[in-house]
Amino acid sequence: MNKIKQIFVCSLFFFLSCNLATEINTDTITIVAGTSKITGRIITPDDQNKDSIMVTITVLHPISGENIRHEVLADQSGKFSVDIDVETDISYIGLYTSVNLSKTLIVKTINGGLTNIDIAYNSNRDFENIEVRPDMNEYDMTRRMEVLSKMIDYRPDTSGWVYPRLFDKSIDEFLDFANSNVSKRMALFVDNDHEFSKEFKESIAKDYRLFLYTGHVFDYERQMKSNYRNATRDTIGKPEIQKIDRSYFRFLKDFNLNDPQYLHTFTFPEFQDSILKNEVLGLPVIGESDIPSWLASVKGILADLVGFDEGPYYDILAANAYGRQFNEQVEPLTEKQKENITSYWKDGEIAKILARKNEQVIELDKVKSPVVVNDISNVPEDKVMETIVSKYKDKAVFIDLWATWCAPCLEAIKQFRVTKGDFRDKDVVFVYITNGSSPPKLWEEKIKGIGSEHYYLTDDQWTYMMEYFEFEYIPSYLLYNKQGVLIDKFSGFPGNDAVKEMIDGQLNE
Template sequence: MKNNNNQIVFIFKKQNPEKFSDDNVSVLGSTIYYSEENDFSSIELSPNNKMKSDTIVKKVVSNKICLSHTYNKTQKFLYEFQKGDTIVFDYENGYPYASVINRKTLKFDTNFLNDIKIEKPLEDFQFIVKNKRIRNENESKTYFKDLNVYRVTISKSLDSLLKINQISQSIYELHKASNTFFEMNANKTLIKSASIEDLRRDDLLYLKTYRYFLENYAVEKFKLKTQFSNNPMTCNSKVAFDSIVKSSVFSKRVKESLLYAHLVNIAENNSNADLNVYFQKFQGIVNDSVLNEKIKNNYLLDFTTLKNEVKKVYFTDLNKNKSTLESLILKNKGKVVFVDFWASWCAPCRAAMPSSRKLKENYKGKEVVFVYISIDTDFEKWKNASGKEKLSENDNNFLGINYPHALFYKGLQLKTIPRYLIYDKNGKLVHQNAPTPESKEIKEELNKYLEE
């Protein structure tokens, strides 16, 4: 594909599903995000490359981007690309291997972490996956020692490669920073050693590791309590937001990055009223119309009134057309309705989607309607996940606007997903906890109500 200087072309070769040993890992394990230079907004790439290669074209404004590719859930890869690039990701070896095909690159520019072949100590999550438990105190001490050795080794390797012109200056600096701030994030005692310059690196905001460092620093700086020590965003984001506003240690752009992170956290974990209050504060500080519009779009702030409705269940489709559960059931009266509750972040839900699609295909031409309702809080994440699951606006695919406030949800005690419902031909809810799509029982249930 021909590229131009205002975009980046990503070509994702077919993955190897046999490399996965866990279905849930294969569903959610491959996440790809990038941020543009001097920006902190993450854009997700959702290639459909399980069966064949897929190409995604993205318009970019800045001269370069930083891309993070998490593969098979625990493998993490970091890349820097330039505006105008065409990149091919190959998965033949069981991990993503990138090639820039429109220009020459130095030997270690594109796949430094793969090519350098220095074994990295298992991160906490990786350790849990492998050993089915958390580290004990002695293992944690050993981990920090090994991590320091790894960081020093990586740093020396980068210095040597730069000296012999085997890696570009910009990519050298990216991996240097990632290396430094990764160790700080892993060993929180090191955060106290951060300098004032570390808090004003606008040039590193496109690096997720640096943004995570800033979040950890804020927790330490403002003495915020967290629910989980390894996740700074489990703190009270309202307190964090207000503390960051008053602080003068951060650069303007870094402060905006932190405020945005905590505003998103408020949107996903607090009330609609809290979100409205803090979004107003955010708009008064951050004069970025594109970013503010993105927040309004992602968190459906135009539907604020409907979010608080309790008597009816409101939905939106991918085109922001709103509807109600009542109207949906009425529209399909005379048919059996199978409802699938899911979310982009729910691994079991996503793992069950192929079976749900197959079940739908089995009843094609029959009086059965399949409805998919997401309880996501983020419209864009739902939209991206819908694309991956091949759910379009024509598939009765909806996002619940007023979940979990509607009385209907409370009556169902809908707290865990996936969850399946069945309505009979008269529009009566006859099964509040229907069998799963892959079970033998679901066909028996659907057939029973079809014959009535």
């Protein structure tokens, strides 16, 4: 469940549901294919490590359906500057620095404007002073991510508390439990905190609800298996899981998904992705369908579940459907898709956002290597790695252990796309390994955007590998030299530069 929490630390929408050719205003939120400039200065005690401070900025892109991460190195004076694409007139960014990765700021940016952020740290690497222009409520800015993290991690410490047993309860009981969870944690951490603005209290509630449902409710079967293991401590047995149908998703009605404030929540793209890919809901892939026909099919499935059949939500969902093609498959728009988008949105802002994203994907597609799927399901557990490495004689082999549900894995893969392209036609092979925890259909979709060599291990093969290399979590990585000798193993993505240096070291030997 690190999936979305990672996105926090490391929105809804919208616009009129008719196809306008001008800017789309949704109450106080306007969708625009805009840009913003972020500048600032990082000040540390005695000017320590000024030339190695990395500033990481996460920008909400609720229309194209992903949060974009920028990394910029501060100069010797601690100054930094970066231009970012934005998709709403007012956007929020998450910002942290390598001085203290756990201290994240939420900062407002304005389309076409300049946001300046000066941060001074004390000797304990805590914030000593923060100056932001345009002005913001400092408590909102500094505490939102900290409070969200506490809400996510909270476990009651009352005497006699036991892990809730839900796997053998009715579906209604489980959904009631999930719904009450939001209210209880808001009461514990937010409702009585008078320092937060009303806007941020509402936004925190939305972000936490999106996180909870995306990570714990959408995939009922996986959640019940997890609940069984945690509640019973039985890692071998398997509970009998109730079957769900589309009616299970009636909880969507509680979200009021036409509320424009979702545009300013970090978890919204992940939530939308969960709706679009859910096999029980079975929404059609947008492909080359004309948008009105696609929306008619989608409304036939969702209208009763979300509680409305008109409104901004549906148009944003359509934009997000194209976003899945961009983000999952790294596949540019076809000419037919471009025609459909122009026909529906004319030269409006959503059309501009999708066109801008398409140009970026075209560049990524140029460096994407073909997908090769390898079947080694019959290979003994203790021979798996030997079999894989021996296939790539006289080449360095960089191996990524990942899963479709692992947000840090997916974020690392996305970050490494361009850098990986630098190794085209060089003596290195990139290998991606997962197992049955990645649903086959979803795995097949995601690897289209990854390219390179892929292996889908049996559970026994995976367990043996994780234990043999003493990996406790993913993403984890292995690097073999051209002679097939293991050079390095580590968990957690260390960044593009570090991985590039490791691989270059083997290629230059």
